[in-house]
Amino acid sequence: MTTAVAFRKVSRHYGPVRAVDAVNLEVAEGEFFAMLGPSGSGKTTCLRLIAGFEKPTAGEIEIFGKPSATVPPYRRPVNTVFQDYALFPHLNVRDNVAYGLMIAGMGKAERHAAADAALEMVAMPGYAERKPSALSGGQRQRVALARALVNKPKVLLLDEPLGALDLKLREQMQVELKGLQRQLGITFVFVTHDQGEALSMADRVAVFSEGRIQQVGRPEDIYDRPETPFVADFVGSSNVLPPEMVARLTGRKAHASLRPEAVHLQSEGGLEARVTGQAFLGAVTRLTLDVAGTPLSALLQKGQPVPATGDSVRIGWDEDALHLMERGNG
Amino acid sequence: MHSERASLGLKIAAAAGLLFMHLPILLIFAYAFTTEDKSYQWPPPGLTLKWFGVTWARPDVWEALSLSLRVAAISTVIALILGTLCAAAVARTRFFGREAISLLVILPIALPGIITGISLRSAFNLADIPFSFWTIVLGHATFCVVVVYNNAVARFRRTSGSLVEASMDLGANAFQTFRYVILPNISTALLAGGMLAFALSFDEVIVTTFTAGQQQTLPIWMLEELVRPRQRPVTNVVAMVVVLVTFLPILGAYYLTRGTDTVAGQGK
Incomplete structure (x- = not known):
């Protein structure tokens, strides 16, 4: 070539x-x-x-x-x-x-x-x-x-x-x-x-x-x-998790990206999060969440119940959705 | 757009203003046909066309007219070249002192002509340059450059810079880009600026009195004629010609620069 x-x-x-x-x-x-x-x-x-x-x-x-x-x-x-x-x-x-x-x-x-x-x-x-x-x-x-x-x-x-x-x-x-x-x-x-x-x-x-x-x-x-x-942030507005949080979750200290569409609500387990806002985007609704001080967004498919602002919810994601980034910016 | 009609008072005031400005010019025209040649008497005691013949036969008229036309033509050419180059530099590039140059170029037209005249005269004296055709041309070029520069710089600013890059991108070298893209886009501005410069030079008196030697341009010749009462209506005949020679290019410039307010080369 x-x-x-x-x-x-x-x-x-x-x-x-x-x-x-x-x-x-x-x-x-x-x-x-x-x-x-x-x-x-x-x-x-x-x-x-x-x-x-x-x-x-x-x-x-x-x-x-x-x-x-x-x-x-x-x-x-x-x-x-x-x-x-x-x-x-x-x-x-x-x-x-x-x-x-x-x-x-x-x-x-x-x-x-x-x-x-x-x-x-x-x-x-x-x-x-x-x-x-x-x-x-x-x-x-x-x-x-x-x-x-x-x-x-x-x-x-x-x-x-x-x-x-x-x-x-x-x-x-x-x-x-x-x-x-x-x-x-x-x-x-x-x-x-x-x-x-x-x-x-x-x-x-x-x-x-x-x-x-x-x-x-x-x-x-x-x-x-x-x-x-x-x-991660610029291409498709992915969630970027800070190294401290990733260390607690995986044991490895690095930035990690988490696609909003991979985040789902669940009734038990996972992490506890507080809902800070919702935006209706047509086919999906974007939820903004607060997980122990880290802002996170999640996309809910149409038809799913949308929690209200201030609600406490539990969130989780598929294991391979979390992508670790060994490099910093630049 | 305003839809309300002007009041009658405003209409009358406007008409009076226009008449005040233009009636005296018609008066000049009328005196060109008078039979009385010692003093301007109104109404003219009689009408005649003989002054056109007399004027035609006077060699000093022809000399002054020819000098004025040559000075105006050459000053305009100099102004077109220098004014365009200067406008291109100021509008297209950034360099140290750009704003200062832009101001200095415009200064001669803001300065009273008498100051330009005196300073040029002392400069010519200091440099031991004898007064000639070329000293008149130089004096006129100082303000002719400004007129061309102003027209050209406005057009350059309204012409998108990416046109030049597009031309280069499509294979044209600097000369071809100038010939096929820049010139067609600034030509009407140059024509308008050139015509104004020509008209300005053609009726210039003050700077000329300081930079001319024994030669008389047409306006200076007219001034002298008014002082010497001899065949006075000849001056009026010449005045008519001057009005026409000056008016036609200005009218042309007006028509050529109409409707060019949109930015050339803007795609959106």
């Missing part, structure tokens, strides 16, 4: 701020790779480093085995779908999509045909003559996608492309993007702060926090076996 993008101890500092701090990373060719993290975690800077808009302060980035330090953005075999789409307002949709081909010197008829084909691929035929200002957010997003893909990049970089869309459209685009990536076989590097998006679309996910990668792995691994308390 070829490595499409490799980071070798890459850092990007802005004065004292370490936006990206000694990151090592390998993205395989043809992979759908997600960079997940809260804002300011360095994921977008990593994307901009691949595109060439930023230069690493230290370390090296290789794109298909070639060091990229001296390669300007316009000579890199990558294309970007920008967060604000960055469509050229003075050009119509067709000329926007054909821009890269025009720069590459392709003839007018040929590049217009290619642009129309790309628009068809993103389900936007018939919009070629319009100006970007006459399109909705979702339509602009598709045009931005077509404009990048028409150049047949080896790596497509997507910077929170679904962030501005409403929920329904976002879910639809998630499915379409995934399908497009399978069909074209292009490496996608996708930046998002939405863990659901990352988990549902990506082959592998890198979780970022404060300029560092906390964990890289398949979505199942990230979700079920978080390696750090940050990952």
Whole structure:
């Protein structure tokens, strides 16, 4: 398997701020790779480093085995779908999509045909003559996608492309993007702060926090076996139990993650907990609990009786639900 | 939007204000046709077109007009180049002293022209630069740059920075990005700024009196003519031409910059 993008101890500092701090990373060719993290975690800077808009302060980035330090953005075999789409307002949709081909010197008829084909691929035929200002957010997003893909990049970089869309459209685009990536076989590097998006679309996910990668792995691994308390908390809001409590429960002193859906109420045994609140979420109800000073949440399936705030309940979980994390954050 | 109607008093006041501003200009036009050439007498004793012929035949008018047009054209070109570069630097990048530069560039238009004029004149004297066509151009360029800069910087700020990155990302080098993305997006602002700069330069008197040698630009020629009562309506004919030459570009600038309030390249 070829490595499409490799980071070798890459850092990007802005004065004292370490936006990206000694990151090592390998993205395989043809992979759908997600960079997940809260804002300011360095994921977008990593994307901009691949595109060439930023230069690493230290370390090296290789794109298909070639060091990229001296390669300007316009000579890199990558294309970007920008967060604000960055469509050229003075050009119509067709000329926007054909821009890269025009720069590459392709003839007018040929590049217009290619642009129309790309628009068809993103389900936007018939919009070629319009100006970007006459399109909705979702339509602009598709045009931005077509404009990048028409150049047949080896790596497509997507910077929170679904962030501005409403929920329904976002879910639809998630499915379409995934399908497009399978069909074209292009490496996608996708930046998002939405863990659901990352988990549902990506082959592998890198979780970022404060300029560092906390964990890289398949979505199942990230979700079920978080390696750090940050990952457990950020990916799916898992309960993170403090080492003292884990020591009492298991005899080993380490942070542990406990999925809220694994916690259930029981009539006897287990731990005693006090109910501090409930939130109705549709299919489930989230109970917030207090276990000897440690806050914990549990998800109750619809139909189960919901205890009132202040009630004393007993909780338990399946033995393998508690996942010990030997590493701290960072 | 307001739906209430203006009261009659307000309408009359508005009309009176507009008349006060524009009637005197019509008066200038009327005197261009008068038969009386020693003093401005109202109403004109008779109407004639002969002053247009007289003006046409006066070489000093042509010299002044040609000088003014050349000065305005070259000042505008200088302003377009320097103003755009400066606006790009201030709007696009962060550097030490950015705010100071932004203020210093705008200063010449805020300073009274007479101060700009005196300071330029003493500077030229100190540096032993003889007064010429180019000293006039330099004087005018000081405030023409501001006009272009102001227009360009506003447009740069409203143009999303990611457009440049998108262009680079799609394979365009710096020159191609300027040619295909930046220029089309700022062209109307430049045209508007250039036209305003041209109009400002064309009717400038104060700075010019300090930076010109023996040469007369059109406004200075007119000032001299008013002092010397000889074929007075010629001045009025020239005034009509000046109004037209100044008014048309300003009208053009107004139309070109209308309806560009939305931020270019914003996707949401």
